[in-house]
Amino acid sequence: MQKQQTLSRNQKIIFDLIDKSPEPMKAYSILFNVQKKGIKAPLQVYRALDKLVEIGKIHKIESRNAFIACQNSSCQISKATAFSICESCENVSEISNTKLSKYLSNFADSSGMKYSKYNLEFFGLCKKCKSK
Amino acid sequence: MQKQQTLSRNQKIIFDLIDKSPEPMKAYSILFNVQKKGIKAPLQVYRALDKLVEIGKIHKIESRNAFIACQNSSCQISKATAFSICESCENVSEISNTKLSKYLSNFADSSGMKYSKYNLEFFGLCKKCKSK
DNA sequence: AACACTATGTAATAATATAACATTTACATG
DNA sequence: CATGTAAATGTTATATTATTACATAGTGTT
Numbered sequence: 001m002q003k004q005q006t007l008s009r010n011q012k013i014i015f016d017l018i019d020k021s022p023e024p025m026k027a028y029s030i031l032f033n034v035q036k037k038g039i040k041a042p043l044q045v046y047r048a049l050d051k052l053v054e055i056g057k058i059h060k061i062e063s064r065n066a067f068i069a070c071q072n073s074s075c076q077i078s079k080a081t082a083f084s085i086c087e088s089c090e091n092v093s094e095i096s097n098t099k100l101s102k103y104l105s106n107f108a109d110s111s112g113m114k115y116s117k118y119n120l121e122f123f124g125l126c127k128k129c130k131s132k
Numbered sequence: 133m134q135k136q137q138t139l140s141r142n143q144k145i146i147f148d149l150i151d152k153s154p155e156p157m158k159a160y161s162i163l164f165n166v167q168k169k170g171i172k173a174p175l176q177v178y179r180a181l182d183k184l185v186e187i188g189k190i191h192k193i194e195s196r197n198a199f200i201a202c203q204n205s206s207c208q209i210s211k212a213t214a215f216s217i218c219e220s221c222e223n224v225s226e227i228s229n230t231k232l233s234k235y236l237s238n239f240a241d242s243s244g245m246k247y248s249k250y251n252l253e254f255f256g257l258c259k260k261c262k263s264k
Numbered sequence: 265a266a267c268a269c270t271a272t273g274t275a276a277t278a279a280t281a282t283a284a285c286a287t288t289t290a291c292a293t294g
Numbered sequence: 295c296a297t298g299t300a301a302a303t304g305t306t307a308t309a310t311t312a313t314t315a316c317a318t319a320g321t322g323t324t
Contacts, residue, residue: 062194084245109229112259113216120252127244
């Protein structure tokens with residue numbers, strides 16, 4: 001078990017907001033929501049986001065420029081991430097599938113490259129949108 | 133075999149540029165490079181990029197906001213993409229691995245979601261950078 | 265020619281992200 | 295407890311990426 005990271009004031013404010021959100025949040029929407037708590041500038045948000053991503057408390061959904069809290073309590077580092085994204089309602093959820101993560105973490109090809117990290121985004125229609 | 137898509141003037145100019153580039157190109161770098169050919173505005177670039185992505189001639193590297201030509205001549209639609217990205221030299225290459233693409237295209241989890249598309253980005257150090 | 269569809273041109277602006285610099289806080293160690 | 299150092303904060307300005315809105319032009323039917 002790795003030691004628990006202590007969050008700074010801004011990091012905590014921003015993490016709490018993202019963690020409570022049912023959907024991925026964008027940086028400027030975060031900014032708008034924390035202005036009443038004294039966080040006034042984009043850079044303050046981006047710095048906290050960078051740190052939170054680094055320590056694995058949140059993940060960035062690259063295709064959406066948005067951030068969600070890590071669903072997986074044991075996840076300490078964002079080095080192996082997979083998401084499913086509904087292209088209709090934009091619902092995003094983190095995929096926790098041991099087989100998949102093992103398969104990808106062990107993936108090697110002929111390029112001689114050593115992979116230390118990956119990010120996978122699946123797109124489609126969620127159950128709800130599919131049945132419409 | 134699907135029918136060959138005919139590119140329009142702007143699409144061809146922009147595809148040719150990306151196709152010749154040894155590295156992923158960013159939208160505004162593309163814009164700068166095609167201004168002498170009469171493409172003056174960002175929107176003209178983004179429209180061509182959107183179309184080229186749609187028909188699978190290029191792919192967007194989401195984590196880099198950059199575009200590369202498809203390496204795989206048979207690729208008609210960007211619905212199953214995988215890339216390896218060197219975090220040191222930023223070299224990007226498309227991974228064409230049948231096992232991997234089969235594995236991911238057939239992936240299903242318990243969410244009930246039907247996946248029609250995925251994008252995978254691997255990060256690490258390329259052979260060259262690793263040996264430095 | 266009339267129609268539908270795709271592509272183009274242009275200006276303005278929105279949304280996302282970083283640079284540069286000054287200051288403050290947390291906390292380990294002498 | 296003073297001092298050093300790393301991390302975090304505050305602030306202004308600016309860079310980078312992407313879209314809205316509207317007008318016009320080309321292309322291929324029927």
